[in-house]
C-alpha cells in the first residue's frame with residue numbers, strides 16, 4: 001500500500017470531494033482507508049435503556065484507497081508517488097518535486 005497512517009490525502013469522490021484530511025487507519029485487507037473528519041455520516045443510535053434518549057453520532061466511513069490522493073508536504077500538491085532506495089531503505093518520493101514523502 002502506498003498510503004500510510006498519518007499521511008495527508010485529498011479525497012476524490014463523494015460529498016467531501018476535494019477536501020483533505022489525515023489518514024487515521026489503513027485497512028490492508030480490503031484496500032480502504034479511514035480519513036479524519038471526511039466521509040462522515042450521521043448515524044442514529046437508539047437508546048439502550050428505557051428513559052435514555054436516542055442520539056445522532058457522526059461516523060467516518062472508510063473510502064477506497066484509489067479514491068484518495070496523497071498530498072506532498074513539500075510542494076503541497078496531489079502527488080503521484082514514486083520510490084527510491086536510499087541506504088537500503090525504500091523511500092516514497094513525490095514524482096513532481098522529488099521530495100521524500
Ligand SMILES: [Zn+2]
Nearest residue numbers: 072075094097
Ligand atoms: Zn511534491
